[in-house]
Amino acid sequence: PLATLIGRELRGEKVEKPFVKYGQAALAKKGEDYFLIKPDCQRIPGNPLTSFSVFAIFDGHNGISAAIFAKENLLDNILSAIPQGASREEWLQALPRALVAGFVKTDIEFQQKG
Numbered sequence: 116p117l118a119t120l121i122g123r124e125l126r127g128e129k130v131e132k133p134f135v136k137y138g139q140a141a142l143a144k145k146g147e148d149y150f151l152i153k154p155d156c157q158r159i160p161g162n163p164l165t166s167f168s169v170f171a172i173f174d175g176h177n178g179i180s181a182a183i184f185a186k187e188n189l190l191d192n193i194l195s196a197i198p199q200g201a202s203r204e205e206w207l208q209a210l211p212r213a214l215v216a217g218f219v220k221t222d223i224e225f226q227q228k229g
Contacts, residue, residue, distance in 0.1 A: 148172065188224060
């Protein structure tokens with residue numbers, strides 16, 4: 116769970132490096148599902164020591180519009196809810212609330228879009 120991973124990060128526990136960085140596979144029946152793979156995001160732009168990865172699957176229920184909208188907007192809405200200039204610890208502590216705020220903002224924007 117996210118809380119466990121954040122706890123490990125905050126305690127500075129060593130995490131084994133993965134042998135596989137990421138992969139993807141898909142079997143489209145209706146073509147309503149979308150995914151987002153961003154393996155090289157940076158908490159501080161231009162500083163590779165602040166790298167993190169984002170992976171998401173967007174399940175389109177009865178259409179593709181919500182999945183596409185979420186793919187295009189959710190990450191930016193989450194990251195914009197984290198205070199600029201936050202230290203690593205502050206950034207990790209702000210992340211759970213930023214996730215909630217980002218999901219809520221994305222949902223409201225999608226509903227307003229109609």
